[in-house]
Amino acid sequence: MKYDAVIIGGGPAGLCTAVNLLSHGVSCCIIDKAVFPREKICAGVLTIKTREKINSIFRGFPWEDLKCSTISKLKIQFRNTSIGTYNLKYPYVIVDRAQFDYELMKYFLRMNGKLMENERSYKINISDNNIILSDGTIIQYDFLVGADGINSRIRKFIDPLYKPKALCIQAFTEPDSCPEYVSADFGYIHSGYCWNIPCGNKLGIGVAGSIKELNNIKKTFTTQAAIYEIGKKDIRSWLLSCGNYVRKPINKNIILVGDAAGLVDPVTGEGIYYAVESGILAADSIVSFYNKGYMNYHSTVKLIHKRINQQKRFRFLLYSGFFRKSTLFIVKKKTHWAEFIFDEVISAYNNTYSEALIKLIESLVRK
Ligand SMILES: Cc1cc2nc3c(=O)[nH]c(=O)nc-3n(C[C@H](O)[C@H](O)[C@H](O)COP(=O)(O)OP(=O)(O)OC[C@H]3O[C@@H](n4cnc5c(N)ncnc54)[C@H](O)[C@@H]3O)c2cc1C
Structure with missing residues (x-):
C-alpha cells in the first residue's frame, strides 16, 4: 500500500492537512490510536478566526448539527472579584470536542479519505519510509506528518528534547x-x-x-x-505548550503540525487555530513539492512563530507580578480598549498586541 502522505493523528491539525491534501489530489491516510468519536481534553472555545479557517477548508461544514453554545460575554475576574464583563463583537462558539472532531473526521471520510483507527502498536521505519500496522500491513509514504498532539511520537524524530511547559x-x-x-x-x-x-x-x-x-x-x-x-x-x-514551539518542525520528509509542533497561543492557551493553520500550510508545502519541486513549510510556519513571539511578549505583561496588576487595572478602567484586545487581537487576529498598546498610549496622551 502506498500513499503520498501518512498523517499520524486525526485531530484538527491532521484532518486539516488531510482534507487540504485530498482537495489537491494528493493521496493520504490518517493513522490514529483512538477510535472515533474519541474524547479530547479541551474547553472547546472556537474564535471567529478559527471558524473562518475551518470554513475555508471544510466547505459547508455542518455547524448546525453540532451541540454548541454561542457566547458573547466575557467576564474577567481576580480572585472571584469581577474586574469587568465585556461584550464580544465576535462571539465564541463553544463545541464539544468529541463531536466537533468527529464531524471533521466524517468530512474527511466523505472525501474517501482512509482512516486506520485503534492503531496503537504500529512500527515506523524512517529509513525505509514505511509504517507497519498492527495487522502487518506495510504502508509506504513520501511524507510523514506528525499531527499526534502534545505527546507526539513523531516529534522524537525531529526534536527529541522538546518538553511541554x-x-x-x-x-x-x-x-x-x-x-x-x-x-x-x-x-x-x-x-x-x-x-x-x-x-x-x-x-x-x-x-x-x-x-x-x-x-x-x-x-x-x-x-x-x-x-x-x-x-x-x-x-x-x-x-x-506555552510559547515553546519546535523551531524547525520539518526534517527532510517528516513534518510536524499543531500541538505536536508546540503551536499554541501562550496568552490564552488557544491551539485549535494554529492546528488548523499549520495543517493547511503543511499540506500546501507538500503540494508545492509535487507541483514545483520544493517545500516551503519551514518559511511559512515562521509566520506562526512570529505571532507566538508577539504573544509571548504580552504574556510577560499579563503573567508577571507587578505588570499583571497594572494590566488588569487598565483592563478594568479602559473597557473599550479591553474589548479591542479580546475582539481584534485575540479573536480575529485583525490587530497585534503592539498595535493595541500604541492605541492605548494614544488614548492616554489625548486625555
Ligand atoms: C484543558 C485544555 C483546554 C483547551 N481549550 C482550548 C480551547 O478552548 N480552544 C482552543 O482553541 N484550544 C484549546 N486547547 C488546545 C487544543 O485542545 C489543542 O491545541 C488542539 O486540540 C490541537 O490539535 P491537534 O490536532 O494538534 O492535536 P489533538 O487534538 O491532540 O489530536 C491529536 C490526535 O492524535 C492522536 N494520537 C496521539 N498520539 C498518537 C499516536 N502515538 N499514534 C496515533 N495517534 C495518536 C490522538 O488520538 C488525537 O486524535 C485546550 C487544551 C487543553 C489541554
Whole structure:
C-alpha cells in the first residue's frame, strides 16, 4: 500500500492537512490510536478566526448539527472579584470536542479519505519510509506528518528534547443553570488562569499554568471542583505548550503540525487555530513539492512563530507580578480598549498586541 502522505493523528491539525491534501489530489491516510468519536481534553472555545479557517477548508461544514453554545460575554475576574464583563463583537462558539472532531473526521471520510483507527502498536521505519500496522500491513509514504498532539511520537524524530511547559486540569459538570458568559480568573495562578466555560447544559471548569506551579494548579482546581462536587473520575489533566514551539518542525520528509509542533497561543492557551493553520500550510508545502519541486513549510510556519513571539511578549505583561496588576487595572478602567484586545487581537487576529498598546498610549496622551 502506498500513499503520498501518512498523517499520524486525526485531530484538527491532521484532518486539516488531510482534507487540504485530498482537495489537491494528493493521496493520504490518517493513522490514529483512538477510535472515533474519541474524547479530547479541551474547553472547546472556537474564535471567529478559527471558524473562518475551518470554513475555508471544510466547505459547508455542518455547524448546525453540532451541540454548541454561542457566547458573547466575557467576564474577567481576580480572585472571584469581577474586574469587568465585556461584550464580544465576535462571539465564541463553544463545541464539544468529541463531536466537533468527529464531524471533521466524517468530512474527511466523505472525501474517501482512509482512516486506520485503534492503531496503537504500529512500527515506523524512517529509513525505509514505511509504517507497519498492527495487522502487518506495510504502508509506504513520501511524507510523514506528525499531527499526534502534545505527546507526539513523531516529534522524537525531529526534536527529541522538546518538553511541554504548561499543565491544564479540567472537568465538566452539569449545574442547575449555566452562566451566559465565559469567565477567566487571573487571581489564583501566577502563570495562568482558571476558567468557567458553558457548553449547552454543561459547564467546563479548568485551571492552566506553568508546570512549575503544579502544586498551586492542583490546589486551585481541587477548590473549584469542590464547589461543583466534581468527583475524581471526571477530572482530566493534560500538557500544553506555552510559547515553546519546535523551531524547525520539518526534517527532510517528516513534518510536524499543531500541538505536536508546540503551536499554541501562550496568552490564552488557544491551539485549535494554529492546528488548523499549520495543517493547511503543511499540506500546501507538500503540494508545492509535487507541483514545483520544493517545500516551503519551514518559511511559512515562521509566520506562526512570529505571532507566538508577539504573544509571548504580552504574556510577560499579563503573567508577571507587578505588570499583571497594572494590566488588569487598565483592563478594568479602559473597557473599550479591553474589548479591542479580546475582539481584534485575540479573536480575529485583525490587530497585534503592539498595535493595541500604541492605541492605548494614544488614548492616554489625548486625555
Ligand atoms: C484543558 C485544555 C483546554 C483547551 N481549550 C482550548 C480551547 O478552548 N480552544 C482552543 O482553541 N484550544 C484549546 N486547547 C488546545 C487544543 O485542545 C489543542 O491545541 C488542539 O486540540 C490541537 O490539535 P491537534 O490536532 O494538534 O492535536 P489533538 O487534538 O491532540 O489530536 C491529536 C490526535 O492524535 C492522536 N494520537 C496521539 N498520539 C498518537 C499516536 N502515538 N499514534 C496515533 N495517534 C495518536 C490522538 O488520538 C488525537 O486524535 C485546550 C487544551 C487543553 C489541554
